[in-house]
Amino acid sequence: MEADGSRRWLTPRLAKGALWRKRRIVAYILILIYSGLPWITIGGEPAFLFNLPARKFVLFGSTFLPTDTVLLALCGLIGFLTVFFVTAIFGRVWCGWACPQTVYMEFVFRPIERLFTGRAGVGGAPRKPVAGWRKLLMYATFFVIALHLAQTFIAYFVGTEAVQRWMWHSPATHVAPFLIVIALTFAMMFDFSFWREQLCIIGCPYGRFQSVLLDRNSKIVTYDPHRGEPRGPLRKSQGLEERAKAGVGSCVDCKMCVHVCPTGIDIRQGLQLECVNCTQCIDACDEIMDATHQPRGLIKFSSEAAIDGEPARILRPRVAVYGALIAGLSALFLMMVADRPHADVILLRSLGRPFIVHEGEQIENSVQIKLTNRTEAPRRYTFEAVTEAGLALETRGQREEILVAPGATVSEPLQVFAPRAALRGGRVQVELRVTDDEGWNRTVNWKFLGPAQAHGAQ
Numbered sequence: 046m047e048a049d050g051s052r053r054w055l056t057p058r059l060a061k062g063a064l065w066r067k068r069r070i071v072a073y074i075l076i077l078i079y080s081g082l083p084w085i086t087i088g089g090e091p092a093f094l095f096n097l098p099a100r101k102f103v104l105f106g107s108t109f110l111p112t113d114t115v116l117l118a119l120c121g122l123i124g125f126l127t128v129f130f131v132t133a134i135f136g137r138v139w140c141g142w143a144c145p146q147t148v149y150m151e152f153v154f155r156p157i158e159r160l161f162t163g164r165a166g167v168g169g170a171p172r173k174p175v176a177g178w179r180k181l182l183m184y185a186t187f188f189v190i191a192l193h194l195a196q197t198f199i200a201y202f203v204g205t206e207a208v209q210r211w212m213w214h215s216p217a218t219h220v221a222p223f224l225i226v227i228a229l230t231f232a233m234m235f236d237f238s239f240w241r242e243q244l245c246i247i248g249c250p251y252g253r254f255q256s257v258l259l260d261r262n263s264k265i266v267t268y269d270p271h272r273g274e275p276r277g278p279l280r281k282s283q284g285l286e287e288r289a290k291a292g293v294g295s296c297v298d299c300k301m302c303v304h305v306c307p308t309g310i311d312i313r314q315g316l317q318l319e320c321v322n323c324t325q326c327i328d329a330c331d332e333i334m335d336a337t338h339q340p341r342g343l344i345k346f347s348s349e350a351a352i353d354g355e356p357a358r359i360l361r362p363r364v365a366v367y368g369a370l371i372a373g374l375s376a377l378f379l380m381m382v383a384d385r386p387h388a389d390v391i392l393l394r395s396l397g398r399p400f401i402v403h404e405g406e407q408i409e410n411s412v413q414i415k416l417t418n419r420t421e422a423p424r425r426y427t428f429e430a431v432t433e434a435g436l437a438l439e440t441r442g443q444r445e446e447i448l449v450a451p452g453a454t455v456s457e458p459l460q461v462f463a464p465r466a467a468l469r470g471g472r473v474q475v476e477l478r479v480t481d482d483e484g485w486n487r488t489v490n491w492k493f494l495g496p497a498q499a500h501g502a503q
Contacts (some may be wrong), residue, residue: 053309055241055242055307055308055309056164056168056169056170056171057155057168057169057304057305057306057307057309057325058167058168058169058301058304058305058329059159059166059167059168059169059305059325060301060305060325060326060328060329060332061166061328062327062328062329062331062332063328063331064324064325064327064328065324065325065328068141068142068151068152068323068324069152071142071143072142072148072151072152073152075143075145075148076148076149076152076153079145079197080193080197082201083197083200083201083204083205084205087105087106088106088421089421090103090106090108090421091103091204091205092104092105092106093105093201094201094202094204095201095202096202096203096204097202099452101452102117104120107382108419108421108452110389110417110419110452112389112417113385115381116378116381116382116385119374119377119378119381120378122374123371123374123375123378126367126370126371126374127371129258129367130364130367130368130371132254132255132258132259132263133258133259133260133263133361133363133364133367134263134264134359134364135263135264135322136255136259136263136264136265136266136322137251137252137255137265137320137321137322138264138322139251140245140251140252140321140322140323141266141321141322141323141324142322142323144321146236146244146245146249147245147307147321147323149194149237150237150241150242150307151307151323153190154187154190154237154238155168157183157186157187157190158183161175161179161180161182161183161186162175162179162183163175168305169304184234184238187234187237187238188230188234191229191230191231191233191234191237192226192230194229194230194233195226195227195229195230195233196208196212196226198229199222199225199226199229203222207222211223242307242308242309242319245308245319245321246308246318246319252318252319252320252321253318255316255318259316260361260363261348261349261350261355262348262349262350262351262357262358262359262361263348264346264347264348265316265320265322265346265347265348265349266312266320266322266323266324266326266327266344266345266346267312267315267316267344267345267346267347267348267349267352268302268312268313268315268343268344269342269343269344269345269347269352270313270352271352271353272294272295272343273294273295273296273313273343274294274296275292275293275294276293276294276296276297276298276313277293277294277296277297277298278297278298278299279297279337285337285338285339295334295339295340295343296313296343297333297337299333301326301329301330301332301333302326302329302330302344303326304329305325305326305328305329306323306325306326307321307323307325308320308321312326312344316349322346324346326344327344327345327346330343330344331344385419386419386485386487387418387419387420387424387481387483387485388416388417388418388419388420388424388426388449388479388481388485388487389415389416389417389419390414390415390416390479390487390489391414391415392412392413392414392415392477392489392491393412393413393414393415394410394411394412394413394491395411395412395413395458397411399494400494400495400496402465402495402496403462406464406465406466407462407463407464407465408462408463408464408465408468408493408495408496409460409461409462410460410461410463410493410494411458411459411460412458412459412460412461412491413456413457413458413459414428414456414457414458414459414477414479415454415455415456416447416449416454416455416456416457416479417449417452417453417454418449418450418451418452418453418454419452420451421451421452422451423448423449423450423451424448424449424481424482424483425446425447425448425449425481425482426446426447426449426479426480426481426482427445427446427479427480428440428442428459428477428478428479428480429477429478429480430461430475430476430477430478431475431476431478432463432467432473432474432475432476432493433473433474433475433476434467434473436463436464436467438461438462438463438467438475438493439461439462439463440459440460440461440462440477441459441460441462442457442458442459442460443457443458444457461475461477461493463475463493463495465495465496468493468495468496470497471494471495471496471497472492472493472494472495473492473493473495474490474492474493475490475491475492475493476488476489476490477489477490477491
């Protein structure tokens with residue numbers, strides 16, 4: 046904030062160094078992935094689809110249903126541990142290189158702003174007041190981009206076909222999606238036009254996790270005080286040797302590291318939660334070091350331990366634990382995905398009497414079978430019941446076979462008949478085998494119930 050308590054608006058200058066060029070390549074690749082991924086299909090399904098109304102999740106051709114809660118939980122846990130693992134080694138590299146907030150702010154919205162304010166390719170505050178028509182056109186451009194981002198975002202939940210259909214029809218035919226897109230558009234306008242770096246400083250909790258995710262061996266953007274201090278301007282009459290003899294450090298106190306920082310901090314004050322590891326201060330400082338004929342690296346991507354002259358340690362207990370957990374959980378996840386059945390089969394005993402005794406000493410049990418077709422094609426299912434002694438039982442349903450659409454769930458009543466002689470103590474273990482028309486089958490075990498007393502006993 047300013048001295049009077051008002052917000053200090055940041056207009057960072059641009060340092061076009063080697064790291065900035067690498068970040069720009071990464072950013073453009075990520076933007077291309079975000080915009081193009083909803084259009085990619087694998088096996089007739091989108092590569093990514095989070096269909097919440099249908100309770101269906103598609104990840105790279107694999108469909109996950111609500112019954113896959115354990116798999117989804119594993120996937121989320123692996124993601125969290127990966128963040129911890131990467132942060133422990135490379136610090137907040139996610140924030141500065143891959144976070145959508147940084148990617149779109151620094152490589153889409155700020156370049157457009159610099160173009161309309163006359164600071165293209167340079168950055169910094171405009172040298173003269175910006176004309177009203179320029180601001181209006183700039184915000185109109187922001188709105189179009191935000192609208193595209195909102196429509197792309199909702200495509201991850203409903204698919205691109207639905208979004209295209211909605212775009213060419215009246216909003217009255219799809220009121221809820223229309224309102225969601227408008228809300229998302231204005232939220233992004235607010236973020237990228239007004240809130241900006243405040244999201245990283247105030248809104249995002251990731252910076253506050255640094256104290257527990259980082260240690261002295263984590264790679265961070267850091268200033269070398271042993272080399273840079275004490276600071277002092279470089280005078281033309283003073284050479285580097287005279288400067289060193291006078292006890293002045295390499296830092297010429299030009300404050301370029303502050304001028305280029307998108308969150309407005311001074312990296313020379315040490316690690317701060319506002320630092321997003323964007324490396325702009327490194328590029329700016331390297332440029333000053335080149336201009337003053339001094340070695341680069343006064344500000345660099347290093348660790349606090351390395352700055353203090355301690356040996357670098359990449360493999361540390363927390364890194365090893367995170368890596369082992371990620372490897373183990375990933376292996377378990379892949380095994381569970383590979384072992385997923387083609388259908389989910391749930392057998393529930395029907396309400397009412399547990400069994401019925403018919404003439405001819407036939408015992409009937411009524412059950413409800415619930416089938417979920419996990420494949421991408423319709424399947425027909427048939428049933429066969431067998432006792433533990435290998436005796437085949439008679440099964441009757443409303444239909445001899447059940448047709449289930451892809452991803453659909455069907456519940457059907459089923460009657461199973463067994464001779465009274467097959468029961469021992471009023472029950473017998475039964476295997477109900479469910480088979481589809483492709484040859485896949487699954488066996489469900491349950492207890493067939495009947496009268497406990499022997500035949501003819503009173």
